[in-house]
Amino acid sequence: MLLRRVWPSRPLFESPFSEFDQLRREMLRVFDSVVSNEPAAGVFPPVNVTQDDDNFYLRAELPGIKAADLSVTALRNRVAISGKRSIPEEKGKVSYHRKERAEGEFSRSVALPGEVAADKVAASYKDGVLELTLPKAEETKPRQIAVSAQ
Amino acid sequence: MSMLRNEEGKSMEKSGRAPEQTYHGPVYSPAVDIYESDDRISLLADMPGVKPQDLKIDLRDSTLTLSGRVDSGAGQGETSITTEYESGTYFRQFTLSEMIDQAKIDAKLEGGVLHLDLPKLERAKPRQISVQSS
Numbered sequence: 001m002l003l004r005r006v007w008p009s010r011p012l013f014e015s016p017f018s019e020f021d022q023l024r025r026e027m028l029r030v031f032d033s034v035v036s037n038e039p040a041a042g043v044f045p046p047v048n049v050t051q052d053d054d055n056f057y058l059r060a061e062l063p064g065i066k067a068a069d070l071s072v073t074a075l076r077n078r079v080a081i082s083g084k085r086s087i088p089e090e091k092g093k094v095s096y097h098r099k100e101r102a103e104g105e106f107s108r109s110v111a112l113p114g115e116v117a118a119d120k121v122a123a124s125y126k127d128g129v130l131e132l133t134l135p136k137a138e139e140t141k142p143r144q145i146a147v148s149a150q
Numbered sequence: 151m152s153m154l155r156n157e158e159g160k161s162m163e164k165s166g167r168a169p170e171q172t173y174h175g176p177v178y179s180p181a182v183d184i185y186e187s188d189d190r191i192s193l194l195a196d197m198p199g200v201k202p203q204d205l206k207i208d209l210r211d212s213t214l215t216l217s218g219r220v221d222s223g224a225g226q227g228e229t230s231i232t233t234e235y236e237s238g239t240y241f242r243q244f245t246l247s248e249m250i251d252q253a254k255i256d257a258k259l260e261g262g263v264l265h266l267d268l269p270k271l272e273r274a275k276p277r278q279i280s281v282q283s284s
Contacts, residue, residue, distance in 0.1 A: 128262015
């Protein structure tokens with residue numbers, strides 16, 4: 001008898017605790033994501049990446065930056081954001097109570113799960129959030145495959 | 151340390167407990183710069199993603215409250231790949247010691263940065279007193 005398994009082989013009779021084991025792992029993962037919902041230190045700006053059938057979307061929190069000071073480049077499946085944030089020094093005699101906002105140069109490169117059409121990338125900056133719309137390259141788009149019945 | 155405890159004790163007494171948001175979701179404390187000159191206090195706060203209509207600034211009993219809501223900006227049908235920041239609420243309170251002219255407060259929200267201008271009352275401004283020699 002020829003037996004061919006496509007899925008990773010699993011024993012037919014699993015231990016009764018394997019379900020608990022999986023649940024435990026899942027809970028740890030959720031716990032980790034709750035406890036460390038901030039990116040590793042020094043990563044700026046924080047970005048969110050989403051996708052739909054046609055595009056990838058990248059949103060980055062970049063408060064108080066001039067659009068002219070931002071540079072966005074895309075190549076194959078990578079997007080790079082770089083720029084400079086400068087906080088103008090207050091003129092006149094002032095005393096600072098708090099100075100928490102940081103300034104300086106930043107650059108970040110993000111790998112996407114697929115290639116993008118780099119010439120069609122659109123970028124907008126609104127309310128301190130940079131939003132990139134990155135159309136997927138033709139070969140990255142999901143394709144509906146018709147199943148023909150015979 | 152003892153001063154901190156005293157202050158905490160005082161605020162606990164006043165409000166009972168820390169204010170809680172009615173909205174569900176994470177609450178963030180925005181980074182601020184605060185500086186003072188002879189006639190005003192200026193406050194700059196980083197609040198990316200907040201729209202002007204979703205930002206609330208409240209000053210009463212010398213407590214300044216900033217709160218703003220952010221939505222993720224994601225359209226329908228988008229699925230998440232990476233999430234490094236979450237949308238939630240910005241919330242921060244300050245106690246202002248100087249007397250502020252509440253009628254002249256000016257707020258601007260530009261590129262996710264709030265610029266708050268709090269002019270001091272006329273009688274709270276410092277005055278130079280010249281000493282006459284006889």
